[in-house]
Amino acid sequence: MSRSTGRITTTTSLDAAGSFNPLRPKLLRVAYRMLGAVADAEDMVQEAFIRWMGTDRTKVCNPEAFLRRTVTRLCLDQLKSAQRQRETYVGPWLPEPVVEDEDVEDVTLPMMLALERLSPLERAAFLLHDVFGLDFDEVAATIQREPAACRQLAARARIHVREARPRFQVEKQRGLEIAEAFFSASRGGDIKALSAMLAADVSIHADGGGKRPAATYPILGFDAVMNLFEARTTQVQENGSRLVRIAFINGLPGFISLEADGELQATALDIEDGKIVAIYAVRNPDKLRHLH
Structure with missing residues (x-):
């Protein structure tokens, strides 16, 4: 039975x-x-x-x-x-x-x-x-x-x-090229190249969930964003960051990187009219487990 x-x-x-x-x-x-x-x-x-x-x-x-x-x-x-x-x-x-x-x-x-x-x-x-x-x-x-x-x-x-909804949607391949260029400039400390990619109203939104270092509020405007990158230039160059892959992340051009602390980071870029208007960085390790 x-x-x-x-x-x-x-x-x-x-x-x-x-x-x-x-x-x-x-x-x-x-x-x-x-x-x-x-x-x-x-x-x-x-x-x-x-x-x-x-x-x-x-x-x-x-x-x-x-x-x-x-x-x-x-x-x-x-x-x-x-x-x-x-x-x-x-x-x-x-x-x-x-x-x-x-x-x-x-x-x-x-x-x-x-x-x-x-x-x-x-x-x-x-x-x-x-x-x-x-x-x-x-x-x-x-x-x-x-x-x-x-x-x-x-x-x-x-x-x-x-x-x-995007007002001026970037062409797919061009979006991936901007994402790769942004990674190289931001991790290599090329402030001039970086500033040329950003829109005047650019913003950074970083999700660390209280488990990894990240701003606890959005960083708004070109000057504030550039001040952050300039302040982190030496630290990033010394500690290093490795590109894992360029890809579309939640419909936006972006990349996955392995950061100095051994954890992954997913960065997506909202691009309009060839300029980056928003940077979204997911750093909370709980949200990145499926990427491993």
Whole structure:
């Protein structure tokens, strides 16, 4: 009897995995854009799989829609606790870096930061409709609100994220070239080359999470940013920093580097009209574990 039960359980798990695994990348995209955390997104998708195994799948007409609803609802619950944690976070909070060989233009890092200012329902409605292309009837079924209410949620969200969309998007290869040049200038102490890359309103946002040295507030403006780089020139040259790879990080050109303390750093650059307007540096080791 136990052997038979074991075979049934194994078969059931394989059947569930067979229909779930092709959808896993899409579900991870939804979860990550909802939460901004790789590990949390993976947890939500895994929880959805556990629930999928316990579902009568013969009654599910559209597995992708069913699982997207499940993941979104799990993320809505997770966002409530995540928002409380971010209220006590040390310094600027940045989403965990996702490194890709090609840029992903649907949700860039600045837009993800804009999404942080939304309510969980606004965030879900905007992502599902504006980013993933679902109609409002499907959005309504997912977040359990009326279609008219979902339209209002998405409209309010759009106002907040409009300014986060790039005005003058840099050509892909040129963006990577600027990222590599920025690494060389900033780590080599070439102040003249560095100053030529920065916009007048450039800013630095460094996320150390209280676990590695980082400014606990954004550094704003050309003069303040250049003062920081000039002050750190000797220290950086003496201690060294090694380039690991140039890549797109959360849709922006950037790089991964191995710093003097033996820890990784992910740096993403927001570039407009050929100038760097924002520098986002993730230094919190908890947010970089998946990159190892």
